[in-house]
Amino acid sequence: MKPWPASSARPGFRSSLYLLGLTYQGFGLLMALFALLALGWGEDARGFALGAGLGVGLGKVLQGLGHPQAQPRRAEVFASVALLWILVPALGAVPYWLSGGLSYLDALFEAVSGFTTTGATVLADFGQFGQSLFLWRSLTQWMGGIGIVVLFLVVFPQLQVAGRQAFFAESTGVEKEKLTPRLRHTAVAVLRVYVLLTGLAFLAYWALGVPLFEALANALTTTPAGGFSPNPQSFAAYAPLVQWAGSLFMFLAGVNFLLQYRLFFGREVKPLWRDAEFRAYAVLVVLAGLLLALYLYTHHLYGLEESLRHAFFQVISIVTTTGFASVDFAQWVVPAQAILVLLMFVGGSAGSGAGGIKVVRWLLLFGLLRREITRTLHPRAVLPLRLGNRVVSEEALRQVSVFIFLYTLLFGFGTLTLALLEGSFVEAFTASAQAIGNIGPGLGTVGPMGSFAELHPVSKVVLIFQMWAGRIEILPVVLLFSPELWRRLR
């Protein structure tokens, strides 16, 4: 029963507080800029002003309570990740609440949906928001997206969580080395691709006739696979060529950013073509797109070009978990919708901003199943499982299994709760699937032209939880609620 040393009470937690304090101050300054922007556009600036004050003020306090630490322990890193991804949205919600005419719960929903790059909206009337709020909304997705890509490509592989140590060994060429300089290089490489793709998307949309502001806002939400649009009609409001451009940039948003770096900045095509995940992703998009197009065309829903365009747009939008819509697919017949619902459980590539389970995990899962067939017949066979040329450790396979179970359980929990509260099975199922996969639209009233505004407050809390947990691959959130983590942090 020794007393805690006063100087290092909760030392682990203090590094999380320090990081959160710095982040809050950064967002406070950014919101100060947005307050000026709102003033310049003649819009209500009070929300941004309060957000700026809270961000800087609370940030200073948190920084003071905390303490920097060069090598935080595992428990601290997990706690920091989980806390950042809910407390930053809690601050970012202030402008929606004070200047956007939303309740704080709705504002939090919109902010979590932004920072997690989900794109589900509680906006029923898009006239409630000024341009400054729409730009803020798009920027939250852009920032959330780059945060996630860095988390997935730099932090999680180091921590060996959810199998991520096994995914990028080939594309990065680093594993179990002293990582720091190379990690900084990785983060910078990813940022360059991210900025490049955003810029190209902006130029393409704008050149093809989208109004300047909407082109910018949509470009900011394409690259992170976000899906927020200031236009209530999403991409259905734009010309066919813009929709094709949207498909292209959404497709790229679902591709491993390190491989894109080597493609665009190193002119290396081979690593991309040889990547098992990219090939599976490309084949899936083509097959699902053609199947859906065939269905739409043969059932006389659209002409040939239109069938291909809408099919590929929606398939890519759902697989990459972006959530833009070129048409209100909530009005489609069930068979066409069924294809999209199935794709909600795939997710893009593991090294991109896409949400969901991710293609590489499906590859490993199918590998596990194939191996089990052989093992059932040869119980004593030793059968290493490969991804590309590298053997995947049994530990990584176990983590992938556990991740998929957690994902399925959280999806089932959300579906049940929403079915109990909303009384519609299709809405509950698709709302839950889109939230945990950070996709955006569901079907029925929560379809791409619909809104989550009318849901029960408890349903909104459940969806916020699913967006948050789904975005950071669940385990950090589970850990945050486990007594074991708090014992470690004492």
Added chain:
Amino acid sequence: MKPWPASSARPGFRSSLYLLGLTYQGFGLLMALFALLALGWGEDARGFALGAGLGVGLGKVLQGLGHPQAQPRRAEVFASVALLWILVPALGAVPYWLSGGLSYLDALFEAVSGFTTTGATVLADFGQFGQSLFLWRSLTQWMGGIGIVVLFLVVFPQLQVAGRQAFFAESTGVEKEKLTPRLRHTAVAVLRVYVLLTGLAFLAYWALGVPLFEALANALTTTPAGGFSPNPQSFAAYAPLVQWAGSLFMFLAGVNFLLQYRLFFGREVKPLWRDAEFRAYAVLVVLAGLLLALYLYTHHLYGLEESLRHAFFQVISIVTTTGFASVDFAQWVVPAQAILVLLMFVGGSAGSGAGGIKVVRWLLLFGLLRREITRTLHPRAVLPLRLGNRVVSEEALRQVSVFIFLYTLLFGFGTLTLALLEGSFVEAFTASAQAIGNIGPGLGTVGPMGSFAELHPVSKVVLIFQMWAGRIEILPVVLLFSPELWRRLR
């Protein structure tokens, strides 16, 4: 490139043919008895007569083509299990087809639904069948049920498949010993419990006022968790006390038969109470029953006794995958249905005739998840997982994971196919869930008072496949379609 020795061409396959031939002859003789019974009741006996002829004739031919083998190899056992569970229903379908006014596909659906103890019916008009066909239908479930219990308690644990080697070590006390005498004892013990429960259920139903024939038919389908009833209203046709009795005997049908043997024949209560699976099963039934009763009562759907009765009846019926109904729950509001839909994925105890994933696998899954939380914080910790007092091998855990993945994928495949073909999401989802879990009723048109008659023929084929694969825990069916098994059998 050595030629096959002529005398032992396909030796493995030949032991499967031999077993199938014997089984066919047995069912042929049984159908001959049913032909006499049909004649005695003044009903159409042609179907049973043809079945008897085909059974004995084909059986002789198959026996001649085959060869007995005392110690068949693993591949042969899997092939035999998979073939038996589809080819016996193919024979058992003949009476429905020739004397029941069904197409052969519908007859096969009904027969597979019977032998797999699913209980989904294509009968829209119960007047199509005479008593002899209804008795045959009930008996297929009774025989399928005892076959499955023996398979699960005797054959699969030996083969170490789907984790089953880990489930019964405590209740049987045997593991990796020379098993044969004890296995025969196990099979006999299980049969005694099975006959006892069936007899008690019959007496209870009959004593409480159910007509003699229906009491017998329903007792034959209660113990195997089958759910076929000659009455189109299922248990909704009977008095409240009969429904309570049905709940009790369905509950017992979902309990490990070895533990029941020790309870009823050895007067040992402790093994049951100490069994982790039984405790979880009992707690789940009580909690889900109370929750559903509370919902039904507070929403003024029924009075207090009626709420409790219908809630517990339906909860037990779905958890044990029996599928009887005391009320048409397809007419309930969505929240009440949602509880039942969730329970469709639980399943009863692993040592019973219940289908589905099984309670013990859920216990191991939650154990895996809990362990992963600890491992994430302490990556180098060695953490054995226990069930009761015994450590579960990592191999068994891996098999359980793979089984749940296969189950989920086959469920998803069925849901997608049915959604594409039927155009209703709820029907597709619940029809797929009930088929793979061998439950019986779904929701909507395929609810407990509905029928699968109107489905697309391809949907029926998909459901037949799901019932078949789900009943024998999927892996044998997957193996049957794997080139690797056929290479081994050459």
